[in-house]
Amino acid sequence: MSCKEHQEQFQQRQQQWQELVTKACARFPERRETFTTTSGLEFKRLFTPADVENIDYVEDVGFPGLYPFTRGVQPTMYRARFWTMRQYAGFGTAEETNKRYKYLLENGQTGLSVAFDLPTQIGYDSDHALADGEVGKVGVAIDTLADMETLFDGIALDQVSTSMTINAPAAILLAMYVAVAENQGVAPEKLRGTIQNDVLKEYFARGTYIFPPAPSMKIITDIFAYCKDNLPSWNTISISGYHIREAGSSAVQEVAFTLADGLAYVDAAVKSGLDVDVFAKRLSFFFNVHNNFLEEVAKFRAARRLWARLMKERFGAQKPASMMLRFHTQTAGCSLTAQQPDNNVIRVTIQALAAVLGGTQSLHTNSRDEALCLPTEDSVRIALRTQQIIAHESGVADSVDPLAGSYLVESLTNQIEEQALAYIRKIDDLGGVVKAIEAGYIQQEIGDSAYAYQKAVETGEAVIVGVNKFTIEEAPPENLLMIKPEVEVRQREKLARVKAGRDQQAVQESLSRLRQVAEDGSNLMPAILAAVKTYASLGEICDVLRQVFGEYREQ
Amino acid sequence: MAKRIKVLIAKPGLDGHDRGARVVARALRDAGMEVIYTGIRQTPEQIVATAIQEDVDAVGLSCLSGAHNNLFPKVVQLLREQGADDILVFGGGIIPDADIPGLKQAGIRAIFRPGTPTEETIRFINENVSE
Numbered sequence: 001m002s003c004k005e006h007q008e009q010f011q012q013r014q015q016q017w018q019e020l021v022t023k024a025c026a027r028f029p030e031r032r033e034t035f036t037t038t039s040g041l042e043f044k045r046l047f048t049p050a051d052v053e054n055i056d057y058v059e060d061v062g063f064p065g066l067y068p069f070t071r072g073v074q075p076t077m078y079r080a081r082f083w084t085m086r087q088y089a090g091f092g093t094a095e096e097t098n099k100r101y102k103y104l105l106e107n108g109q110t111g112l113s114v115a116f117d118l119p120t121q122i123g124y125d126s127d128h129a130l131a132d133g134e135v136g137k138v139g140v141a142i143d144t145l146a147d148m149e150t151l152f153d154g155i156a157l158d159q160v161s162t163s164m165t166i167n168a169p170a171a172i173l174l175a176m177y178v179a180v181a182e183n184q185g186v187a188p189e190k191l192r193g194t195i196q197n198d199v200l201k202e203y204f205a206r207g208t209y210i211f212p213p214a215p216s217m218k219i220i221t222d223i224f225a226y227c228k229d230n231l232p233s234w235n236t237i238s239i240s241g242y243h244i245r246e247a248g249s250s251a252v253q254e255v256a257f258t259l260a261d262g263l264a265y266v267d268a269a270v271k272s273g274l275d276v277d278v279f280a281k282r283l284s285f286f287f288n289v290h291n292n293f294l295e296e297v298a299k300f301r302a303a304r305r306l307w308a309r310l311m312k313e314r315f316g317a318q319k320p321a322s323m324m325l326r327f328h329t330q331t332a333g334c335s336l337t338a339q340q341p342d343n344n345v346i347r348v349t350i351q352a353l354a355a356v357l358g359g360t361q362s363l364h365t366n367s368r369d370e371a372l373c374l375p376t377e378d379s380v381r382i383a384l385r386t387q388q389i390i391a392h393e394s395g396v397a398d399s400v401d402p403l404a405g406s407y408l409v410e411s412l413t414n415q416i417e418e419q420a421l422a423y424i425r426k427i428d429d430l431g432g433v434v435k436a437i438e439a440g441y442i443q444q445e446i447g448d449s450a451y452a453y454q455k456a457v458e459t460g461e462a463v464i465v466g467v468n469k470f471t472i473e474e475a476p477p478e479n480l481l482m483i484k485p486e487v488e489v490r491q492r493e494k495l496a497r498v499k500a501g502r503d504q505q506a507v508q509e510s511l512s513r514l515r516q517v518a519e520d521g522s523n524l525m526p527a528i529l530a531a532v533k534t535y536a537s538l539g540e541i542c543d544v545l546r547q548v549f550g551e552y553r554e555q
Numbered sequence: 556m557a558k559r560i561k562v563l564i565a566k567p568g569l570d571g572h573d574r575g576a577r578v579v580a581r582a583l584r585d586a587g588m589e590v591i592y593t594g595i596r597q598t599p600e601q602i603v604a605t606a607i608q609e610d611v612d613a614v615g616l617s618c619l620s621g622a623h624n625n626l627f628p629k630v631v632q633l634l635r636e637q638g639a640d641d642i643l644v645f646g647g648g649i650i651p652d653a654d655i656p657g658l659k660q661a662g663i664r665a666i667f668r669p670g671t672p673t674e675e676t677i678r679f680i681n682e683n684v685s686e
Contacts, residue, residue: 132626134569134620207572337669338669338670480651554595
């Protein structure tokens with residue numbers, strides 16, 4: 001059949017189908033006039049080859065492990081090794097969290113992920129007035145190197161990779177990790193893992209900032225430079241869309257604002273004199289995965305392609321590794337319901353499947369009880385088993401990027417890339433991400449999406465099973481994991497003991513040295529490492545930096 | 556015409572999750588109330604000072620970090636100490652069932668948890684702000 005004949009036949013069949021549709025809709029009207037994704041992209045009734053006509057397979061889709069990496073960053077993806085199963089965990093004291101890590105590792109988890117409590121994330125010791133009621137609540141409390149030693153006791157740091165969700169004080173926690181490894185006899189170059197170290201999104205989506213943007217960017221580029229020479233296998237940043245999505249953004253906005261932050265970090269590093277092809281391979285990303293399954297799969301593919309293109313076109317990256325968007329994914333905390341919490345297991349399964357079909361490098365699956373409390377051991381085991389079932393039983397990991405070529409998925413991939421790029425250009429026009437934050441633009445965009453979603457839920461246009469439909473009377477949930485107030489007392493006592501037992505002169509000297517370095521602008525990392533080794537506390541170190549750099553205040 | 560109800564939405568403590576606080580603030584505004592949002596990381600002292608200075612009818616506290624048992628009662632206590640106990644105080648966030656009786660006893664009049672329609676909060680304020 002000639003191409004023309006084929007085309008005619010296509011149109012003829014499409015016409016026949018349209019007639020069927022008209023009849024069908026007359027008898028059974030469709031559930032809605034239009035169907036859209038969270039980003040407002042249209043789910044057409046049917047996607048056909050006509051929707052992907054403008055796609056050039058080689059240029060736009062290509063092959064896994066090759067530019068523009070739409071199909072994945074590795075040539076064989078999960079056929080060689082599954083994604084890293086990495087459950088974010090941390091609560092109470094370092095002793096309790098150490099026990100949870102060992103439980104997770106015994107159950108087949110393949111990487112650690114540390115959740116720190118809020119005082120640690122904001123640079124306050126557990127005995128600070130502002131730490132009242134917050135110690136050990138949303139993560140583990142770390143005041144000094146002594147706590148880090150307990151946290152990783154009996155865990156060989158050359159055998160695991162560790163992700164630390166730490167931003168403003170990332171340099172200090174990384175230094176503590178290096179010091180613990182040294183005590184274990186593990187050299188820094190053997191260490192594998194990630195610090196989140198993404199301060200920009202803290203200003204508009206997560207809130208654990210300490211310093212103003214300029215010194216924050218300086219600390220981040222210091223870390224890039226230090227790791228390049230000392231921790232070559234360490235991912236120096238995890239540029240995070242997760243919290244942007246949790247704050248209420250759409251999928252397109254998540255991609256756009258995350259990559260915009262990424263561009264700002266690359267730009268700052270290049271301006272500080274680093275070579276893009278030296279540091280960019282250690283950049284990593286962190287995304288959310290939500291319920292709208294096909295949009296989510298397309299989102300990951302679009303993000304990979306767009307980042308590769310931006311790195312090549314804007315920064316002249318040459319090496320493939322500098323253009324690869326490698327990412328961790330966490331299922332959507334904000335999609336969990338306190339009502340009928342077992343339903344969350346199913347939500348998490350759908351989300352996790354989308355992350356795997358989107359080509360994630362590592363994955364955290366939320367526990368069913370996280371809308372109520374910290375996850376219990378039973379719940380976290382089910383969450384981990386969910387990943388193991390997808391990996392070993394579903395077959396989806398056995399062929400690379402299996403949804404490629406779907407007219408719908410390729411079309412959505414294209415649309416998400418285009419719309420995210422439009423946002424990035426808008427941010428460029430505003431003068432970059434920092435200016436866009438200062439102008440309140442990003443906050444406004446996210447806030448509008450969050451409010452529109454809430455409205456949709458309240459009108460019933462968006463159905464949440466067990467919340468606004470299919471509700472039941474429920475007894476209050478039982479067996480919740482709660483952090484007792486004694487944790488705060490114990491942690492303060494431990495800090496007092498450590499402070500009493502250390503060489504005070506060495507602490508003071510190391511802090512003076514740090515102040516000098518902060519003032520003269522040289523790399524902060526060596527002075528921070530020296531300070532943590534004297535058991536100077538996180539709060540003491542941050543206080544020195546606060547005095548030199550000032551503090552950020554929300555406008 | 557009745558005076559517009561004035562509400563302070565506040566984020567005590569170190570918690571940065573303010574999606575809920577912002578959505579509620581906007582819904583109250585859409586319902587005709589005058590709303591001030593403090594932004595994140597406020598101490599109970601700062602919240603009470605703002606509430607008194609702005610002469611609000613109600614204060615809504617939001618906390619998702621688990622520090623509510625320390626922070627919410629402190630706000631009520633400080634309001635009382637300053638003779639502003641006519642201000643209606645309510646809260647929201649990840650608050651376990653077990654903590655609710657204690658919070659109510661401390662003077663937090665209602666707790667709204669995830670999944671609460673904003674209509675419910677609006678109705679509560681309209682019914683409970685003293686004329």
